Amino acid sequence: MSHAQKRDFEQPASFTFTPESMKEVDAVIAKYPKGYQASAVMPLLWIAQRQHDNWIPEKAMEEIARILDMPKIKVFEVATFYTMYNLAPVGKHHLQFCTTTPCWLRGSGEAVEACEKHLGIKLGETTPDGEFTLTDVECLGACVNAPVVQRNGDEFYEDLTPENVVQLLDDLKAGKKHPHGSQDGARHKSSGVEGATCLHEQAKSAGIKIAGEK
Ligand code: FES
Numbered sequence: 462m463s464h465a466q467k468r469d470f471e472q473p474a475s476f477t478f479t480p481e482s483m484k485e486v487d488a489v490i491a492k493y494p495k496g497y498q499a500s501a502v503m504p505l506l507w508i509a510q511r512q513h514d515n516w517i518p519e520k521a522m523e524e525i526a527r528i529l530d531m532p533k534i535k536v537f538e539v540a541t542f543y544t545m546y547n548l549a550p551v552g553k554h555h556l557q558f559c560t561t562t563p564c565w566l567r568g569s570g571e572a573v574e575a576c577e578k579h580l581g582i583k584l585g586e587t588t589p590d591g592e593f594t595l596t597d598v599e600c601l602g603a604c605v606n607a608p609v610v611q612r613n614g615d616e617f618y619e620d621l622t623p624e625n626v627v628q629l630l631d632d633l634k635a636g637k638k639h640p641h642g643s644q645d646g647a648r649h650k651s652s653g654v655e656g657a658t659c660l661h662e663q664a665k666s667a668g669i670k671i672a673g674e675k
Pocket residue numbers: 559560561562563564599600601602603604605607608609
């Protein structure tokens with residue numbers, strides 16, 4: 462379950478997918494063979510979260526159970542297992558820091574500490590203005606560019622330092638465009654900071670241009 466679980470909030474009395482969301486729901490369900498529509502539970506939870514201000518109310522889980530003709534508890538089990546689903550309101554910018562070993566070894570602790578100090582909140586908390594929620598999660602699958610933070614489930618910022626992560630916070634708060642991906646300026650996508658090394662000579666002799674090289 463996400464660490465950003467607030468206790469003092471109200472659940473809405475009902476939930477319905479908007480017509481736009483319903484189109485997405487139908488498209489997802491159509492991908493599965495008849496009788497296996499329950500396999501669509503994860504994308505449907507995601508669509509509900511996107512529609513509902515980045516968190517999933519209980520009524521949405523009930524609606525998903527109804528649409529997929531599956532027991533409510535099965536939907537609850539999935540939603541409470543994965544940190545990608547928020548079951549309580551979060552800030553406008555939900556920042557999920559990976560603190561698993563590779564990120565930790567590369568300085569996630571310092572990056573988190575810099576954010577906590579800058580925002581005046583701890584992991585698991587939301588700023589009083591509702592702008593930021595900080596949480597820690599397990600591996601986000603981008604270890605090669607550790608340390609990593611994910612914003613609102615689908616934007617990644619990588620190679621974090623205490624300095625560049627504070628700049629990220631300031632840009633998000635100001636509504637400025639901030640580049641995704643590696644923040645150190647030296648790395649090309651997920652290649653090593655030393656540039657291409659494997660099969661380098663072979664690529665050259667075959668006339669293949671290596672990305673990031675002149
Ligand atoms: S350990 Fe942080 S992304 Fe994998």
